Amino acid sequence: MQETLQRILEEYRQNEGNLITILQSLEAAFGYIPEDAVNWFSEQLDIPPAKFFGVATFYAQFHLKPRGRNIITACCGTACHVKGAERIINSLTRELQIPSGEDTTEDKEFTVEKVNCVGACSIAPVVIINKEVHGKMTPERLMKELKRLKKGK
Ligand code: FES
Structure with missing residues (x-):
């Protein structure tokens, strides 16, 4: 250091x-x-x-705690909320077993962040996985993406 x-x-x-x-x-x-x-x-x-x-x-660009190797950003703006963002976030935190009040898994593999509208409402609900935008996300598709990321460990 x-x-x-x-x-x-x-x-x-x-x-x-x-x-x-x-x-x-x-x-x-x-x-x-x-x-x-x-x-x-x-x-x-x-x-x-x-x-x-x-x-x-x-500034939101700075983080005071170590973040995960994979960053999953879930949009919680109005359009995404209406299209089921809550269900997606719940499935994420459950699958990754992120403790309440935390945003990163204990092994520092995943960080889940919530943001407001990312400007892609037409493809809501939106999840950004390691800077790649995924539209019309479902909990099932997200679980497949998680499996892929876990395999690429
Ligand atoms: S509300 Fe999610 S992209 Fe606009």
């Missing part, structure tokens, strides 16, 4: 970066914003950790 942090710090200094560029680099390197990394940058740059976390919690 130390080497990565040092590299990000050098890039920050060379490019006259800002907090967002540091957070983006951390997110790219680790898949989330590790608290230890924020504390390290805080000391190096004499910026309070609260400033980093203030920015990180404002």
Whole structure:
């Protein structure tokens, strides 16, 4: 980790970066914003950790907890809700045994996120699996996709 942090710090200094560029680099390197990394940058740059976390919690692109190897994003916008998004999400969390209040499986293989309209209402309900959009999703089709992803472990 130390080497990565040092590299990000050098890039920050060379490019006259800002907090967002540091957070983006951390997110790219680790898949989330590790608290230890924020504390390290805080000391190096004499910026309070609260400033980093203030920015990180404002933008949806940053994550404060480790995420799964596979990201499943379920749309919960109105059109998707009407077309059964709830059923799909319930089947997902049940199949993946994601504990209540969590969004990632214990083995860090899957993260399930809910978002509002992703702009593809005509093919609702929509699920995005590892950045690939799947329209007219059903719990059955989703279970097939999960099996495929689990096999590709
Ligand atoms: S509500 Fe789901 S894509 Fe618009």
